[in-house]
Amino acid sequence: MQEKIENLIREVLKKLDIEVKDIFLEHPADLKMGDFSTNVAMTVAKKNKTNPKELAEKIVASLKPGFGNLQKPGFLEKIEAKNGFINFYLLQDFFVDSIKEILENKNFGQNNLFVNKKIMVEYTDPNPFKPFHIGHLMTNAIGESISRIVEFSGAKAIRANYQGDIGPHVAKAIYGLLKFGMPDEDKSIPQKARYIGELYAKGNDAYEADKNAKKEIDEINQKLYDRSDEKINGIYDWGRRVTLEAFEEIYKILGTSFNYYFFESLVAPIGEKIVQENKNVFEKSDGAVIFHAEKYDPKLHTRVFINSKGLPTYETKELGLSKMKFEKENPDISIVVTANEQGEYMKVVQKALELINPEYASKMKHIVHGMMRLASGKMSSRKGNVITGESLLLESCGQILEKIKDRDFTDEEKKQVSEEVGVAALKYSILKQNIGGDIIYDAEKSISFEGDSGPYLQYSYARANSVLEKAKKENMLPGFVFLKPGFGDLQKPGFFEPISEVEKLLYRFPEIVFKSAQEFEPHYIANYLIELARAFNTYYGNTKIIDKDDSASPYKVALTLAFSIVIKNGLYLLGIKAPERM
């Protein structure tokens, strides 16, 4: 359709003897201003120093029948010039056809942007021995959504989770466990994991406040690398298993499953080897091995790759990880999703990788998202003022459970619905905004169940579904026949169903998905779905969809079905489930 309109404009401009390179077509911000519009008159007027409004009117006049030998094109209802823009209104047929297309294709919205491409997405990255905090929830929501969006765009997505199972943070947690003792045997896995997270915070406090503790923790860290202490090995293996199992329970609720789990303990030696083999890139300084990135780019800075104790830092591990990813899967694009606090250091690592292996570096893409912040300041698991992702999830789901307690659901259904809706509330609040921006977490407001929210979208879907259930019972099948009347019937008032905003938005879904994929930005989909759901709810509010006496009723059912398909696909792309009832 876009092409048709573009060609039409080209044809007219040619007739008017106007040269133009690109024709920029967009959807006007307001549906009242047509389905497509172009600012071509303004750009041309600028070049030729003529009046844009007059030119727009001239173009429109030339597009209309009875002027010259151009016929009014069959696919347009109306063309108008307004404020220098040229607006195109599509014919009803186009919208009805688009509804048919949606009903024929349950995967409506897919595109070919990444066809035959393999894209690895690394996200979530919680560390064993530390709590699963809100930041992990955020990275998970974004990474999962991006994975689904690239899949919907033809890519083979490979989900990877990179976890720091070695390093000072582990030593701190183990120091805490040695000092304060192990948790009771009969506690649940999440309880044990929570306990380990608390002791990590204590270990960290001790590390900063107490010199002896610092020394002890450094020793534990060294022993962990060497695996030289039987007792520490035992605690380590146990704690690693417990925290990883606790994470799995959270992934299950969130609806994520990974193809790969990478661990720092495994990539560290690979990274160390890379650093040793590239002496031309790295330098020795104060007993450490460092990389002077500012030599290559003044905006970058120096970072330590091997510390003065001979232990590899995160930078080195990251090099090892990259190598491992490419050797295992050789992705066309290797995406890493993290919070922006890692943005600067990641650029340094990327620069180092560029010197070591330019091919790998060119395929890496680091997506940074904002931080989840408290009004009172930054959350840090080191300080212990974190709201864990787990507790937030439980709270969100709990609030839903309270809300549906009187509904006609079995206990099993209640649990499932409250989980699906609770997760939706959280994920939507993360995904509705630009990836880059911080999210200010407010316990009162951040989890929203009404208005601009995940549950609102789910509710709209459940409503549509309920209409469709009723339609099935009453044998009201989706249909279009009534819209193909004899020519004379066109005049019959009330025969045609006016095209609503729902149709005008539905056909745009694939464009939105495409844009989201191109920019790796899920929020376009989130915003689109809200607009669509709002249009449907308005339609629903003043339309009786199932009505045996209404010849348009089959079409209304078809429209409802099309809406339910699109909203379900859209929610899927956000990583949100669409319950049939809620």
Place this chain on the structure above:
RNA sequence: GCCCUUGUAGUUCAAUGGAUAGAACAGAGCUCUUCUAAGGCUUCGAUGUAGGUUCGAUUCCUACCAAGGGCACCA
């Protein structure tokens, strides 16, 4: 000090250089004998400051102000 993000209604977020800057929450007021009121309909209310580029700037450039992050052995 240098570098990276970000400044839009009271609050949380939108707006490929375009039209009257959109929503939601909060506030005021309607609305369930119709398919789910987690809904619908009214209403009040905003581009950090100062310049610049442009027919046109929330968007691009410069400076300033403010918030967050990073800047050598944490991740």
